[in-house]
Amino acid sequence: MSSAAASPSLSPKLQSEVNRRRTFAIISHPDAGKTTLTEKFLLYGGALQLAGSVTARKSQRATASDWMELEKKRGISVSSTVLQFEYHDCVINLLDTPGHKDFSEDTYRVLTAVDAAVMVIDAGKGIESQTQKLFEVCRQRGIPIFTFINKMDRPARDPLELMDEIERVLSLHAYAVNWPLGDGKAFCGVFDRIDSLVHTYERTSHGSSRAPVAVHGAKDDSLRNMLDPDLYQRFSDEIEMLDGAGATFDLPQILDGELTPVFFGSAANNFGVDMLLDAFLKYAPPPSDHQVGEKTIHPAQPDFSGFIFKIQANLDPKHRDRLAFIRICSGKFERDMNVIHTRTGRKLRLSSSHKLFGRERETVDEAYAGDVVGIVGHGDFQIGDTLAQDPDLQYQEIPRFCPEHFAWLHSTSSAQTKRYREGLDQLLQEGVVQSFYMRDNAQRLPLLAAVGPLQFEVVQARLESEYGAETRLEITSYEAVRWLPKETTVASLSTAVMPSGITFVSDAADQPALLFPDSWALKYFTEKNPTIPLSTSPPK
Structure with missing residues (x-):
């Protein structure tokens, strides 16, 4: 294995596959809309025909990402699942994490396996305690954060106040990519500040966006004519303040985790979700290098390596098996390949490999850096273990947490x-x-x-x-x-x-x-x- 001083030869084929990958988690306080947003992402990826409702007691339809009986009974997410789908030629690995305030340890471990995060904030409540706690874990890893301010179709706090709270409470610069036109019953869409587009919101049973309307900036007469005078005046004043005193869009700062792009919308009514997802795929990073001592592990180098960040038994009660979730860090995974379990030095054959979709699974024959693969049938695996073709490689990605x-x-x-x-x-x-x-x-x-x-x-x-x-x-x-x-x-x-x-x-x-x-x-x-x-x- 080459060191940082002598970079290994990288495979163009592997690099092409790595560039397609986006691996991220959604973090939020309970009830901010995390699971709802997750399922709307899956709809765009064609992975679901019908998005489930997160509130178990109000619907007999279980969500795809919440599978445990306790989750269905209480209408909350308490375990982490992995969901993979394709969208716009990107392979998306979405690690759905628990949002319950008591269930943080599994969430923290999952955050070691992602390259970015989407932070969901309730527009009526702002930043809550669990959001802040999970954000700090992301900050420690320096990963990019994309913010979705949800539930704008309900009474919301002042959007400038919400932006200020992100900067003040999280010490994170915030740039509003789009800006809401009203809130609650008066919510009628968002203004895209980068492309000068207005996406209008129709209050229907499902919520929808008409075709975006191009305007010449926030003071365009056509935009003025779309809104009632009071709403337009408020919007105009807010945009003027953002342009004059707000943060500027800076991609390097986003990738360094110092600035968060902010999007407004309503996940439940499927408004603004596509804008967030499209921008995320455009600006979020593909899998990056891992530093292990003096070695730099490049995702496009030929040697396979990865680490176990989660173990789950009885995901399928019919089989009573034990599934180890592996985040691939470099090289190409191929079913039946031989690797070294570096903690024990044992040589293993990875024959029973699966791609996950909640509790559903299908055999996976190949995967690349950034993907998550489930491996069945190895009882001595532990959280934090490294599987690699280099026997001396051991990732130190998984922290231990102090119980209370x-x-x-x-x-x-x-x-x-x-x-x-x-x-x-x-x-x-x-x-x-x-x-x-x-x-x-x-x-x-x-x-x-x-x-x-x-x-x-x-x-x-x-x-x-x-x-x-x-x-x-x-x-x-x-x-x-x-x-x-x-x-x-x-x-x-x-x-x-x-x-x-x-x-x-x-x-x-x-x-x-x-x-x-x-x-x-x-x-x-x-x-x-x-x-x-x-x-x-x-x-x-």
Whole structure:
């Protein structure tokens, strides 16, 4: 494998395929319209005949991206799925992520596998807490963000105020690619600032856009005649302010994640979605290089490589299999190819490979950098593993997250104990929750740990539906965990000043850590033991 100093020869054929790829996720706060927007994208790609409704209780039609029984019951997305479709000669890999405020860990892992993100904001609510949290993960990776301000057909906040909030709260420059003409019942379309086009909105049962009308700038008489005098005056003042004091369109800044293009519309009524998708395909980047130590991994280099960012069991209950989601980073994937599982050094044949569409799948014979492929039949895969033709390559893309909720999970029936243990072991391998083990306990019983409490509910629901094991959850009083240096032992902690309630544990990889009952105990321990380093992530 060549280093950064000596670039490998790149394949023109591979480069052509890489240039067609767009791999992205949609991030938002719950109920901002993420799943609705996802399904409208699929409609444009011809992947769905009829978009599903996200609100489960109001419709018997399940969405394509929400497949788990818990999702259908509650009308929310709690697992991440992969959806691939073609549109305008581009191959789009859309990683649909959970939007629920409690279910952030799976979402964070998925964001390591994308090259860009679409941020959905509710026009009536503005930036909400989960949106901000997910945006920060994107910022850390420096990926481009495209913003869709949704629900303009409902009463909305002032659009200038929303633009200001993006810049103020997220410290992100914002450029309005189009601008709304009114909101709520008065919403009648958007003005495309780049191409000087007016897209008018008709309030029908489905919502629609007439053929765009070309105008000569915001002060064109034909535009003035389309709007009532008050609305035109408001629009004219807002455009003048944007042109005079707003950000300018700058593609390099977009690609660096420093400026977000902003689009207004209504996903539910299918207005503005095509403008967003067309601009995204035009301006978003194809798969880019990965830096691994001193090596630069180019997506168009011949050697295949990729990393596992998600593992999902029982995606199809009929098969009871285990699917590893691999983000391809370089080269060409071919079914039945041989690769190295670099963590173990084992040579593997990737024969059972699938392209995903929610819970549906089809065999895939070839794929390229930027694509996501599901591999079945390898029980020793772990999240973060690298598969490559270079045995020394190991991607370090997947971060570990510090859990804040801890619980014991008990089987309620001795007759179900075997099913309970098998199911729990599988879910722990998937990374649905983390696990810790008491150092002073001879029995290796896992204490479950999660970023959000909904993860415990998912574990219980899946154990019952997929393994037939009913369980009882016992929430503990622990509120925080901190990792210790690898060499830490019980003896080495004997001289430490320890307030009551602190417990010495190991994680699933046998890394030592301390559980704290509350923030006071954590602060007290830190102050009294300055020579004992604590970390919010396990040592490497």
